[in-house]
Amino acid sequence: MTDHPDLQAYYPFSRLGRLLDGLAPGRSPADDGAPILLSIGEPQHQPPKFVAEEIARHAAGWSRYPPARGTEAYREAATAWLLRRYGLPPSAAATGGMLDPARALLPLPGTREGLFFAALATIPRSSNGQRPVVLIPNPFYHVYAGAALAAGAEPVFVRATRETGFLPDFAALDPALLERTAYCTLCSPSNPQGAAASLEQLQELITLARRHDFVVAFDECYAELYNDRPPTGAVEAAAALDGSLDRMLVFHSLSKRSSAPGLRCGFAVGEPGLVDALGGVLQVGGAGVPLPTLAAGTRLWQEQDHVERNRAHYRANFAVAERVLGNRFGFRKPDGGFFLWLEVGDGEAAAVELWRSAGIKVLPGAYMCAEDEGGENPGNAYIRVALVYDRDVTEAALGRIGEVL
Ligand SMILES: Cc1ncc(COP(=O)(O)O)c(C=O)c1O
Known part of the structure; x- marks a missing residue:
């Protein structure tokens, strides 16, 4: 097994798990204070109902x-x-x-x-x-x-x-x-x-x-x-x-x-x-x-209608981000996707701080990068924030990110 390539070498979520291991989350700005997971790009709303119907029919x-x-x-x-x-x-x-x-x-x-x-x-x-x-x-x-x-x-x-x-x-x-x-x-x-x-x-x-x-x-x-x-x-x-x-x-x-x-x-x-x-x-x-x-x-x-609604959902979240963050952290509205790539100084330290004090999980940018030939990791200064929740949670979470960092 010794010369087997380590396929996990670049898997960011194992590293994030180790970074936050044993650290209790702070109370998040969600209504119930539960952690808000902005680390993973997983849509938080449901696909159209006809998906379940088609599956049942077949x-x-x-x-x-x-x-x-x-x-x-x-x-x-x-x-x-x-x-x-x-x-x-x-x-x-x-x-x-x-x-x-x-x-x-x-x-x-x-x-x-x-x-x-x-x-x-x-x-x-x-x-x-x-x-x-x-x-x-x-x-x-x-x-x-x-x-x-x-x-x-x-x-x-x-x-x-x-x-x-x-x-x-x-x-x-x-x-x-x-x-x-x-x-x-x-x-x-x-x-x-x-x-x-x-x-x-x-x-x-x-x-x-x-x-x-x-x-x-x-x-x-x-x-x-x-x-x-x-x-x-x-x-x-x-x-x-x-x-x-x-x-x-x-x-x-x-x-x-x-x-x-x-x-x-x-x-x-x-x-x-x-x-x-x-x-x-x-x-x-x-x-x-x-x-x-x-x-x-x-x-x-x-079917395209659900896609238009989906796109409108993320656009609304980016509009919230623009309003809440302004030009902080090098904010720019991306061409596409549903992530913010924010320049915060030290991405790992920011991820720990956001988790401990605000119950918000984000991904340190370095975990999505490899070191270049000069030994520098181009993601060190960044965090990645997935805007996958609804507008209210997104607004509350981004507001707290602005306060904490
Ligand atoms: C850039 C990129 N490629 C591929 C995937 C995998 O998506 P899929 O569910 O289509 O396998 C993801 C999921 O987060 C992604 O961000």
């Missing part, structure tokens, strides 16, 4: 193993959503088209499973005779690093800080490193900073991946939660570039869009060969999406 499906490629209805509903969301013509989804649902789309339990298994499915043992490199934005969602380690690759963390517009500049890396790169992930809108890549930035990355022959995984699980403008998607960028998804896998899910992280329902869309590779690995060591879940997911991708 209960006979529980006795069957999930089909590897899901159902035709699910693949078509997800593809139709892609066309609507990104303003693409129906011809893109025709047989042999870029988004042909039979070849380009794979139902998945979520982006998390997809991102983990995609690394295992596509990263070779060696890249130009050397240990393959996986490029990861810094800060990052922990799965990117865990997946790279599980695949035996070397994670290389690329700064996505205020100076770089909170997005990584992969094109600026040493060409020798890019030659060793087998895989790369971009999250847009990003967690935790909420920065959305432009059409040009997405196209630049797609072009870079093809030039250096690496796979690029686009994590777009926050694509429907945005403040001012719908963020551009990788599929949209590829359609405008040359109509091909070569070297690309794009991940979407209902967890944030439909407030249903427990449903475990999403998909990957991409180059058919990569989709096949991912599907093959899942068939051996993973799980598909159960039939009743696919039925509920089909309805959710078809």
Whole structure:
């Protein structure tokens, strides 16, 4: 076991558990004084009622193993959503088209499973005779690093800080490193900073991946939660570039869009060969999406009203944050997602103080980052705050954060 990679190395919640272990929470500003958990990005409101109804209606499906490629209805509903969301013509989804649902789309339990298994499915043992490199934005969602380690690759963390517009500049890396790169992930809108890549930035990355022959995984699980403008998607960028998804896998899910992280329902869309590779690995060591879940997911991708309400909920919370925090802690309204990325001086000390004196749990920014070559952790000064509660709790919690820090 000694040379086994530590897949927990970058798992932030174990570290947060150790940081707060044995520390009693203070009384929070919630009505009952109970702790307010702003550390985890878990929507606190319910998905539409029809989810339970669809699942009940398709209960006979529980006795069957999930089909590897899901159902035709699910693949078509997800593809139709892609066309609507990104303003693409129906011809893109025709047989042999870029988004042909039979070849380009794979139902998945979520982006998390997809991102983990995609690394295992596509990263070779060696890249130009050397240990393959996986490029990861810094800060990052922990799965990117865990997946790279599980695949035996070397994670290389690329700064996505205020100076770089909170997005990584992969094109600026040493060409020798890019030659060793087998895989790369971009999250847009990003967690935790909420920065959305432009059409040009997405196209630049797609072009870079093809030039250096690496796979690029686009994590777009926050694509429907945005403040001012719908963020551009990788599929949209590829359609405008040359109509091909070569070297690309794009991940979407209902967890944030439909407030249903427990449903475990999403998909990957991409180059058919990569989709096949991912599907093959899942068939051996993973799980598909159960039939009743696919039925509920089909309805959710078809329905947009609940998404508009959901987006309005988060927008209202960001408006509260803007009013309560003003320009403190480097506050900026993010392009998308539901997090605040606040510069508080010492993120770990702030997390301890907020827990002990105000019963508010937040995540130290350092736990979402890796040290760079200079030994510096770009998240040290930050905390991540998830705005997932209702407006009143959000307002009370942010007010207390302002007082305590
Ligand atoms: C950036 C990012 N990617 C992926 C996920 C996983 O989401 P899913 O429920 O779709 O697996 C999360 C969840 O918090 C996330 O923040």
